[in-house]
Amino acid sequence: MGHHGWQGNPPGTEQEARRRIVEAATACLDRAGLAKTSLSDIAAEAGVTRQTVYRYFPRLADILGAVAIAGVEEFAVRMERHLTSFGSPAEVAVESVVFGVRAVPAEPRLSLLLQAGEEDFFTGAVTSREWLALGARILRNVPVDWASAGVVRDEDFAGLAEVLMRLFLSFLRNPSDPPLSDDQLRALVGRWIGPSLAS
Numbered sequence: 001m002g003h004h005g006w007q008g009n010p011p012g013t014e015q016e017a018r019r020r021i022v023e024a025a026t027a028c029l030d031r032a033g034l035a036k037t038s039l040s041d042i043a044a045e046a047g048v049t050r051q052t053v054y055r056y057f058p059r060l061a062d063i064l065g066a067v068a069i070a071g072v073e074e075f076a077v078r079m080e081r082h083l084t085s086f087g088s089p090a091e092v093a094v095e096s097v098v099f100g101v102r103a104v105p106a107e108p109r110l111s112l113l114l115q116a117g118e119e120d121f122f123t124g125a126v127t128s129r130e131w132l133a134l135g136a137r138i139l140r141n142v143p144v145d146w147a148s149a150g151v152v153r154d155e156d157f158a159g160l161a162e163v164l165m166r167l168f169l170s171f172l173r174n175p176s177d178p179p180l181s182d183d184q185l186r187a188l189v190g191r192w193i194g195p196s197l198a199s
Contacts, residue, residue, distance in 0.1 A: 007047030064112045071109025089149035090197040100168035135161030149197040
């Protein structure tokens with residue numbers, strides 16, 4: 001592992017090196033925004049050369065993806081908290097789509113890839129095994145009677161999470177024209193998803 005620079009404090013592992021570059025990128029993005037953040041800025045913040053950054057993250061989109069993933073846990077906590085106010089599996093499923101469509105574009109970390117025009121990269125991240133597992137965990141943690149909707153096994157939660165996340169992605173990437181209000185989106189998703197989760 002190259003230890004050039006690092007402000008005199010080289011990382012002990014490859015994982016720590018990646019984490020520190022992501023932290024440097026996060027600091028730059030918070031301070032200057034996406035339009036004014038370059039790989040050179042991130043390298044300077046981390047105390048390394050651009051070549052060192054490239055070694056761990058070949059493209060700016062790779063760094064943005066890592067920053068987004070680092071922020072997803074906090075987002076997941078907020079989503080889970082929001083979903084606990086709904087009383088049935090169908091309501092939770094519908095609201096998870098509405099919450100995702102409305103919250104992600106305003107989310108400083110998660111919206112980075114969309115702002116950068118990296119929709120395909122964003123889609124790949126959201127449909128990755130890690131993000132789908134996170135979606136399944138969020139659903140499982142919401143205290144509704146999932147068994148009444150036939151959602152019992154791990155694969156049930158995983159499958160439902162994947163369908164909902166792909167639906168959310170579709171609405172996010174290709175919004176309705178004219179745009180739907182929250183209530184209209186809720187009604188549309190509820191009309192077609194709700195019956196499959198009805199008791």
